[in-house]
Amino acid sequence: MESYLLMQGLFNGLMLGMFYALIALGLSLIFGIMGIVNFAHGEMYMIGGYIAYYITGRLGMNFFVALIAAILFVGLIGIILEKGIFRHLAKGPNMEVTSLIAALGLAWIFQILTVIFFGELDKNVPSAFPGIIRIAGVTFTYQRIAAIIFGAVLILLLNLFLLRTKTGMAIRAVAQDEEGAVLQGVQANRINALSFGIGCSLAGASGVLMSPVFGINPFSGHGVILKAFLVVILGGMGSIPGALLGGIVLGIIESFGNLFFRMPVVSVLTFVIILAILIFKPEGLMGRA
16 A cells, blocks of 8 residues: 555544544433433534534624534533433333434424524535645644644544542442442432433534535434444444544545445445454444443
8 A cells, every 4th residue: 555545544544534523421420310312413513514504604704603502502402401301201101212312303393493493405614725735645634634624623622521520420430339429419410411412513513624524404413413423433422532543443444445446335335344443343442331
C-alpha cells in the first residue's frame, strides 16, 4: 500500500471514528444510567445539523454560536423527554419494551416535524472552516480537522466531568448501583434527567460538526443510529471508553474499506469484521461479561 493512501485512510478513519464515538457516547451514557435504548438518538443528531444550517446558513452567524445553541437546545429536549415521557414509562411494567416503542415513535415525530418545517430535500450546511491542505499527497480539509479537534475536546470534557465533579461521580454512582446511590443522598431523578440531556447534547454537537461534511435531511438520523448501535455493541454496552474505542475501530474499518471497495462491499465487510470480533469477545471490546 502506498504511504499516502495509508495516511489518507487513517485521517479519514479518525474523523469518522470521532464522529461515531461522539454519537455513541451519548447513547451509551443514556443506556448505562437508565437502561433505555434510545432509538430517537439519531434525530438529536439531525436536529443539531438543522440548527447549524439555520444559524450559520440562514442567519450567517458564527459556528461557535451554532455549536453552543445545539448543545443547549438539544440537551433541553433530552431533559424534557426524560421528565415528560421516559420517567413515567420507567414506573410501569415492561419498561424496556414501552421505552423502545416510545423512542421509535419520537423518532418518527421528529422526522415529520422536520419535513413540515424544512422540507424533504437535503440542506447544505456552509463549512465554518473552508479550505484544504495537501501534505505528501494526502488531502486534509480544515472542516474535518476541526471536527476531529472539537470532537476530542468534547469527549475530554465529558470524561473530566464524570471523573472530577460531584455531579459526575453521582452519575457514575447511579450507573453502578442506583439504590445505593439514593441511600447516600443522590437524587436519582435529577441524575437521570441530566444524563439524558447530556447524551442528547452530544448527539446535537456532532450534528453541528458533521453536517458541513455530509449535509443534512430529515432522515439523516437513520444511518447515524445504526452506526451508533454498532459502536456501542462493539465497544461494550454502557461502556464510555468502549464507545470511544469502538467508534475509532469502526471509522478506520470504513475508511480503508472505502479506499478499496464500493459502498455495498464496505457495509458487508464492516458487519463481517464486527461479527468476527464479537464471536471471540461477545461482551464487546471493553464491556463486562
